Amino acid sequence: LAQQSRNEEAAKEFSEALRLEPDLASAHFHLGVVRLQQKSLDEAVSHLQAAVRLSSENAQAHFYLGQALEQKADVNAAIREYAACVKLRPDLVDAQTRLGLLQQRAENVEEAVTAFRQVAKLQPQNPEGHNNLGLALLQFGDAPGAIAEFQSALRLQPGDTGYEGNLGVAFLQRADFDSAIAQFQSALKKTPNDATLHYDLGLALKLKDKLTDALAELRRAEELDPAQPDVHYTLGVTLWQQGEFDPAAEELRAAIRAKPDYAEAYYTLGTVLKQQSKLQESAEALREAIRLQPDFAGAHTTLSAVLRQLGDTAGAAAEARAGLEISKRKTDQQAATFATNSGKRLLNAGDLEGAISQFRSAINSMPDYAPAHFQLALALQRKGETAEAAREFRKAAELDSRFQPPPR
Incomplete structure (x- = not known):
């Protein structure tokens, strides 16, 4: 019935199955999917959570639960479900894509890159997969990597103005202004009324100190949008x-x-x-x-x-102190972020002791930096030091509720 889009009839049958057998995982799963299609999100989440609880190895249940949670704007919970799905089935392109997009939205850029790399590996002939990976690499600050991915997308789909524009932005990030200008001008020949392309071209010309030409492009962007x-x-x-x-x-x-x-x-x-x-x-x-x-x-x-x-000398002194304190804190945060990212790379490489050392260094630089506490907890858990890992998970969650312990 569900395959014939007779959703309400299907829902009644699945509900009857659950009345007869309340712990029937497949009925919870299918009823959850039907309710998701009907946009009854609370019911969908309830049944799909039951399906996951009763059959935790069902990758599709995690995927559809992720979809329902995403539609409810619960980004962090959706990320956890998509991550559980691809752990079970790394070959599910839709799940990898949704995971990558949500990781980007949550500014977990390294994790987004990992997901999109898997998509590009699974579907090397999919230009949008390369484009998504390029955008994540751009967000990560890897302009050369982004350029390579946008060029791959354009080889697969020549003349796409969106990909040309993204390639131009990647050249901008690499400070290759001439190449950026060439890409934006090429795209504008096809879509002359694209305000974003005029803006990006204006920005590139400005960075080349061609201010008169830059102002003309920016004025055109202003007219269009x-x-x-x-x-x-x-x-x-x-x-x-x-x-x-x-x-x-x-x-x-x-x-x-x-x-x-x-x-x-x-x-x-x-x-x-x-x-x-x-x-x-x-x-x-x-x-x-x-x-x-x-x-x-x-x-x-x-x-x-x-x-x-x-x-106002007193007010001036107070603002000067505030500026100095903030600058110091930002310096500490940069050090903590660098050490945490270094620790994550060591952890992925299997160097537990090196990773733990880096995470502790990050916490020393900035004691209330939640990502460092969370990553330290993961490393300690992997090492078998469960009591200290639990303390670090709690600390991370106290500092930032987005950092919840992974499901066991």
Whole structure:
């Protein structure tokens, strides 16, 4: 019945089967899938969780449960189910793809790259698989790797303007501005009204110091998509760099109107107003940047200079201290992130002691860095030190609820 899209009739039969045998895993699974198709997400989750509990080796049950949780916007729980699915069935391309996309959304970029690499390995002739891997590598900061994947996608699907644009962005990240410009111009010949391509071309030209040409492209992007805040912001910065303070301020205000929580635009506006000696307005913009992003060290430091010019020495000193403290914390976080990533590579290579040492080093740099506690817990668990691993899992979850112990 379900295969014939007679979902409600199928649901009644599965429900009757469960009345007769409440722990029938297959009935929970099929009823959960039917409810998922009907968008009855709470019921779908309930039945699919039962299917997983009763038949934990059923990869499809984990996959559909992941889908239901994703549609309920429970990203972390969905990631856990997709991960469980591909652990059982690494060859399930749809599960690997969904896992990669959600890992990207959760900013678990290394894990996203791993999932997309598997997709590209399973389906080497799928251009979108290479494109997804390229985007993840770009997010990871591996521009050469991203370039290779976008080029593979274009070999499989020549002339695709989306892939050409992504390749251009990868060249931008590698600071190969001429190649980036060539890619954006090639794509624009096919889609001349693509605002994003005009914006990216404008950005590349700006980085080549071709400011007149850059402004023309940015203006065209603004005409095509006036609601895009980044276009206004980049226009504002470019005009500011040319000494056109009033037009720059107006573009930055337009960016803020398009995106009221745009902390960087408030900060840059405050900086422009400071240079115009509009100190009260500058202080207001900088305070708003800090309200939106309290750890914005540059905004604190610039506000300190503005307050000093206004004669508020106590306020200036307080902002200067805040800027210094935030800068130190960010330095500590960078060290912790580096050590944690190093530890993960060692853990994947099987070097438990080296990994544990790196995770402890990360925690020493930043004691409240949840990813380091979580990774240390995984390493300790693998080593058999279960009591300390449990403590580290608890600590990670206390610091960030996204870091939950893996299911046993």
